[in-house]
Amino acid sequence: MYSPDFSHYHFTVAERFLRYVQINTQADPFSSATPSTPGQKDLGRLLLDELHQMGLEAEMDAYGYVYATLPSNQTHPVPVICFCAHMDTSPDCSGEGVKPIVHRNYQGEDLVLPDDPAQIIRMEDFPELQQQIGNDIITASGTTLLGADDKSGIAIIMDALHYWISHPEQPHGEIRILFTVDEEIGRGVDHVDLQKLRADVAYTLDGESAGHLEDENFCADQVVVQIHGISAHTGYACGKMVNAMKLAAAVIDNLPGELSPEATSGKQGFIHPLHIEGNVETTTIHFLIRHFEENGLKAYEQLLEGLVKQQVNRFPGAKYEWKCQEQYRNMKYVLDQHPEVVRYAEEAIRRAGLQPVHHAIRGGTDGARLSFMSLPCPNLFTGQHAFHSKKEWISIQDMQKAVQTLVHLAEIWATR
Ligand SMILES: [Zn+2]
Structure with missing residues (x-):
C-alpha cells in the first residue's frame, strides 16, 4: 500500500x-x-x-x-x-x-x-x-x-x-x-x-x-577537418596554387541546410560548423555532429566526409585530414x-x-x-x-x- x-x-x-x-x-x-x-x-x-x-x-x-x-x-x-x-x-x-x-x-x-x-x-x-x-x-x-x-x-x-x-x-x-x-x-x-x-x-x-x-x-562527436592546399607566389600561381580556404568554404557551402541547428528541433540531429581558421596552405574547420542515434551520427559523418572528398578531389595535390572525437552518448x-x-x-x-x-x-x-x-x-x-x-x-x-x-x-x- x-x-x-x-x-x-x-x-x-x-x-x-x-x-x-x-x-x-x-x-x-x-x-x-x-x-x-x-x-x-x-x-x-x-x-x-x-x-x-x-x-x-x-x-x-x-x-x-x-x-x-x-x-x-x-x-x-x-x-x-x-x-x-x-x-x-x-x-x-x-x-x-x-x-x-x-x-x-x-x-x-x-x-x-x-x-x-x-x-x-x-x-x-x-x-x-x-x-x-x-x-x-x-x-x-x-x-x-x-x-x-x-x-x-x-x-x-x-x-x-x-x-x-x-x-x-x-x-x-x-x-x-x-x-x-x-x-x-x-x-x-x-x-x-x-x-x-x-x-x-x-x-x-x-x-x-x-x-x-x-x-x-544527443549522441555527440566533434570532427576536425584540416584541408591542405598548395601555396604559391600570387604573381606566379597560375596552374599551381590550391587555396585551402576556398575548398573549406565550398565544403561549408555544400552542407545540407536542413541538417543545421538553426533548421532542426525535436528528435532531429545536425552537422554544425563551429569554428574555422586558416590560410591558403591550411584551413581547419571544427564541426559538431549531433544525432539521437549512434548510427545516425555515423551517417552524418560519412555524409560530411563525402563532401570534403568531393571538394578536395577537384584539385590534384590538395589533401585533407579527418579527426573524429567522441564527446558523449x-x-x-x-x-x-x-x-x-x-x-x-x-x-x-x-x-x-x-x-x-x-x-x-x-x-x-x-x-x-x-x-x-x-x-x-x-x-x-x-x-x-x-x-x-x-x-x-x-x-x-x-x-x-x-x-x-x-x-x-x-x-x-x-x-x-
Ligand atoms: Zn541545470
Whole structure:
C-alpha cells in the first residue's frame, strides 16, 4: 500500500529555495579552480548545516561536492538511490544580489520585474504559464537570473529529506544525496567519487515543466577537418596554387541546410560548423555532429566526409585530414538496460497526480555522463522555466509536486 499524505504537510521547499537563491554561486568558465567560484562552497556550507540539523550524516569534500545519507528504514535490501542537483548557476546571466519575489495567486497578469521594468514575463511568451493560474510564482527582480536552475532541485531534495525525517513510517531504502559544483561550465561530474557515492541508480533534479522526465539526450562527436592546399607566389600561381580556404568554404557551402541547428528541433540531429581558421596552405574547420542515434551520427559523418572528398578531389595535390572525437552518448542506451529506473519515475510522477511527459534533451547532461560511468541517471522535473535568463520563473506548487514525486519514487523502489 502507498499513501503518503501531504495534505497536512508543511512544505519547506519554498522557504529553502528563497534562502539558497540569495547566495551567489555563478560559475566562472575562465577559472581553473574547483569550484570555479567560492560562493558555491558558501552554499555547500549552508546545506551542510541544514543537513546536520536534520540529524543526517553529511560532508563537503575539497572540491565543494556535498554528500549526505538518509539511512534505509526497511529490513529487506533495497537498491541505493542517489538524488543529485547542482549548486552553481549559469555564467550567462548575473547571479550577484538575487532578490527573489513571490507573486501570490497568479491570475495571468504580466509579471513586471521592479528593478528593470523592461523585463516583463508575459503569458504569450511563456505558454506554460497557462497551467499556473492560482499558483505562487517566484521570479528575480529584473537585473539577475533567479537561480531556479538548479537551486529548485536542491530545495526539492532537501524538503523530501525533511519529509522522510518527519514521517518515519514512510518507506524508503538508503538515499544518497549529491550536490555538485560547476555543472553549467561542463565540469559537474569531473570530481564525483562514485566509490564514496556507492549508489545503484541516480536521478538528477534539473528538468523543466511539472511531469517532465528526460531520459534521452544527443549522441555527440566533434570532427576536425584540416584541408591542405598548395601555396604559391600570387604573381606566379597560375596552374599551381590550391587555396585551402576556398575548398573549406565550398565544403561549408555544400552542407545540407536542413541538417543545421538553426533548421532542426525535436528528435532531429545536425552537422554544425563551429569554428574555422586558416590560410591558403591550411584551413581547419571544427564541426559538431549531433544525432539521437549512434548510427545516425555515423551517417552524418560519412555524409560530411563525402563532401570534403568531393571538394578536395577537384584539385590534384590538395589533401585533407579527418579527426573524429567522441564527446558523449545518449543515456537511453544505458537506461534501456535498466528499464525500471524510468518506469518507477513515471509511476512516481503519476502518484504525484501528474502526467509523465518524456522529453529528449538536445544536448548533454551530467546524468548522461553518470549513466556511462555505470550509474543510470535520468533527469526529473523541478518546475524551472526560462533558465539562464532574467525572466527565469518557477512556481511553488510545481516544486511541491517534485517533492511528492521523490517521496513516491523512494517508496516504489523500497516496495517493488
Ligand atoms: Zn541545470
